[in-house]
Amino acid sequence: MKISNKLKSVGLKVTPQRRVVYEVMQKICHGSIDEIIGIVRSQNPDITISTIYRIMDSFCQAGLLSKFVGNNGKVIYDITVKEHHHIFTSGEEIIDIEDEWLSEIIREHVLLKIPENEAIDRISVYISTKNKENGKEKIDIDKRSSDSG
Numbered sequence: 001m002k003i004s005n006k007l008k009s010v011g012l013k014v015t016p017q018r019r020v021v022y023e024v025m026q027k028i029c030h031g032s033i034d035e036i037i038g039i040v041r042s043q044n045p046d047i048t049i050s051t052i053y054r055i056m057d058s059f060c061q062a063g064l065l066s067k068f069v070g071n072n073g074k075v076i077y078d079i080t081v082k083e084h085h086h087i088f089t090s091g092e093e094i095i096d097i098e099d100e101w102l103s104e105i106i107r108e109h110v111l112l113k114i115p116e117n118e119a120i121d122r123i124s125v126y127i128s129t130k131n132k133e134n135g136k137e138k139i140d141i142d143k144r145s146s147d148s149g
């Protein structure tokens with residue numbers, strides 16, 4: 001769907017600034033507000049930081065973007081709105097996992113733990129990975145420092 005149609009479909013007025021911000025999100029898929037501001041303003045220095053904040057809020061409210069707290073505690077904006085899961089790599093890459101089966105297993109597994117008057121709204125699994133090579137190196141360094149003293 002064209003960006004202008006996408007914006008219209010959720011009831012947002014099409015502005016050049018909104019177009020630019022959505023285009024950046026389509027390219028990067030996930031990003032913190034600082035990353036998004038950096039990319040948007042590197043191409044369009046005229047768009048102010050407060051405008052970008054307002055646009056991100058309006059996109060989230062309109063259901064055009066979702067957001068979650070990432071591995072480092074920062075809010076990450078996400079172009080994918082429907083329920084999905086994430087892998088966070090040691091290289092700060094974020095990989096989407098769209099796996100309804102995984103969600104379903106978790107849903108069934110935790111069902112009895114959910115208070116009676118509550119229902120599961122959204123399941124989001126975070127998996128963090130570490131670099132195998134760096135992991136080995138770290139162990140070696142730790143060993144050396146404890147050996148020496």
Ligand SMILES: [Zn+2]
Nearest residue numbers: 078080084096
């Ligand atoms: Zn995602």
